[in-house]
Amino acid sequence: MSKFVIHGGNRLQGEIRVGGAKNAVLPILAATVLSGKVSILTDCPNLKDVHTMIEILRSIGCRISFEDAVITIDTSTLSSYEVPEGLVREMRSSIFLMGPILGRCGKIKISYPGGCEIGPRPIDLHIKALEALGVKITEAHGFLECEVLGLKGCEIHLDYPSVGATENAILAAILAEGTTRIINAAKEPEIVDLQDFLQKMGAKIHGAGTSEIIIEGVKELREAEHRIMPDRIVTGTILAAGAATGGDILVTNAIASHVHPIISKLKECGCLILEKGDTLKLKAPERIRAVDTVKTLPYPGFPTDMQAQFMALMTVARGTSFFTETIFENRYKHVDELTRMGAKIKIDGRVAVIKGVKKLTGARVFAKDLRGGAALVIAGLIAEGITTVEDIVHIERGYEQFDKMLEQLGANIYKIK
Ligand SMILES: CC(=O)N[C@H]1[C@@H](OP(=O)(O)OP(=O)(O)OC[C@H]2O[C@@H](n3ccc(=O)[nH]c3=O)[C@H](O)[C@@H]2O)O[C@H](CO)[C@@H](O)[C@@H]1O
Numbered sequence: 512m513s514k515f516v517i518h519g520g521n522r523l524q525g526e527i528r529v530g531g532a533k534n535a536v537l538p539i540l541a542a543t544v545l546s547g548k549v550s551i552l553t554d555c556p557n558l559k560d561v562h563t564m565i566e567i568l569r570s571i572g573c574r575i576s577f578e579d580a581v582i583t584i585d586t587s588t589l590s591s592y593e594v595p596e597g598l599v600r601e602m603r604s605s606i607f608l609m610g611p612i613l614g615r616c617g618k619i620k621i622s623y624p625g626g627c628e629i630g631p632r633p634i635d636l637h638i639k640a641l642e643a644l645g646v647k648i649t650e651a652h653g654f655l656e657c658e659v660l661g662l663k664g665c666e667i668h669l670d671y672p673s674v675g676a677t678e679n680a681i682l683a684a685i686l687a688e689g690t691t692r693i694i695n696a697a698k699e700p701e702i703v704d705l706q707d708f709l710q711k712m713g714a715k716i717h718g719a720g721t722s723e724i725i726i727e728g729v730k731e732l733r734e735a736e737h738r739i740m741p742d743r744i745v746t747g748t749i750l751a752a753g754a755a756t757g758g759d760i761l762v763t764n765a766i767a768s769h770v771h772p773i774i775s776k777l778k779e780c781g782c783l784i785l786e787k788g789d790t791l792k793l794k795a796p797e798r799i800r801a802v803d804t805v806k807t808l809p810y811p812g813f814p815t816d817m818q819a820q821f822m823a824l825m826t827v828a829r830g831t832s833f834f835t836e837t838i839f840e841n842r843y844k845h846v847d848e849l850t851r852m853g854a855k856i857k858i859d860g861r862v863a864v865i866k867g868v869k870k871l872t873g874a875r876v877f878a879k880d881l882r883g884g885a886a887l888v889i890a891g892l893i894a895e896g897i898t899t900v901e902d903i904v905h906i907e908r909g910y911e912q913f914d915k916m917l918e919q920l921g922a923n924i925y926k927i928k
């Protein structure tokens with residue numbers, strides 16, 4: 512298993528460009544199935560999850576090339592509605608294929624994706640939305656067998672603004688007959704990016720970014736080209752790393768409005784942040800102040816995908832902060848590892864109390880999940896001595912060449928394979 516070795520203490524300085532978002536490219540890749548034509552996606556991140564999605568799409572007959580951040584996909588050759596179990600188990604996001612394959616073939620057989628490192632992650636809301644559109648779903652032996660004679664537009668009230676369920680419902684409704692309204696939809700920017708791509712293919716959809724999305728079903732879609740939106744979580748992670756090290760950095764290809772909840776917390780910590788065009792400049796004080804509270808919420812609240820990285824930052828802040836994780840049940844696995852590095856953190860259910868210390872000390876720690884792993888890298892950048900972060904396969908699901916990005920900003924970090 513690969514690991515990162517970090518010699519802590521360097522202040523991050525310089526400029527870095529953020530690439531396309533994992534959480535945008537995955538549903539968009541699934542959406543390409545709907546057209547049965549060629550789609551071209553640019554600025555795609557070269558990540559394990561993206562390769563898994565490509566492998567799944569190839570296994571059901573699609574033709575794909577991925578070179579220099581450009582994915583060209585021809586879904587006219589789709590030949591199967593059965594998604595291989597091994598690949599579905601590898602990546603939860605394979606569930607995004609339900610809506611498009613049902614739209615295109617009227618059938619899908621897919622294994623239940625199950626839970627993952629950050630919690631049980633049920634798919635009841637996806638199932639309810641698809642059933643509302645007329646899909647008959649049978650669950651047996653760990654598989655979902657779904658069938659529909661013709662999807663019918665309807666009103667879908669989501670009990671919770673689930674990002675994935677909103678995306679799956681959109682994808683199923685695009686080729687349905689009539690109008691679908693998704694009420695209490697998730698408002699995340701990745702849903703707006705999905706809408707932009709679908710509109711380029713000729714879909715009739717509006718409202719993404721608000722809590723009500725309206726789709727008029729169409730019979731056919733066309734070829735489209737789309738540039739994937741910048742990854743707001745990578746942007747936030749780099750800003751947090753800059754803040755933790757007392758840095759002075761410029762992040763390019765960033766959309767400031769997508770990271771406002773993070774920027775506002777960083778300002779509370781004493782960082783100066785300047786937004787200009789598609790750049791964000793951060794200048795951090797030598798030692799940041801603790802923020803009182805961080806509560807994860809659906810967008811535009813503070814993102815759960817930034818909770819761990821921000822906690823790493825708070826471990827060395829002046830003062831005490833209180834975190835509440837409201838989205839996932841099991842997203843504090845980084846806490847034991849941060850504690851091993853000298854952090855003072857207490858957990859009580861969904862609340863974590865972080866008492867800032869003057870310094871962390873380097874240690875051998877294990878990434879247990881994607882963002883928790885990124886948090887350990889940030890901790891390693893500020894710790895005294897050497898930190899080894901093991902099991903970085905988790906980190907590499909969501910960060911392309913994380914070590915190289917940080918090295919470009921002056922960090923002393925390298926990867927051992
Ligand atoms: C690929 C992708 O885009 N992943 C993101 C997406 O995940 P994902 O789409 O899985 O997250 P959801 O918004 O669906 O999940 C939020 C909460 O709803 C629950 N839930 C969800 C669906 C369902 O059918 N039933 C149910 O109970 C989940 O267990 C969780 O507690 O949004 C999350 C919340 O911003 C992010 O952390 C993930 O990075």
Ligand SMILES: C=C(OP(=O)(O)O)C(=O)O
Pocket residue numbers: 534603604627629816881882909
């Ligand atoms: C939890 C995440 O992703 P996924 O939904 O792909 O597991 C994440 O990106 O932090």
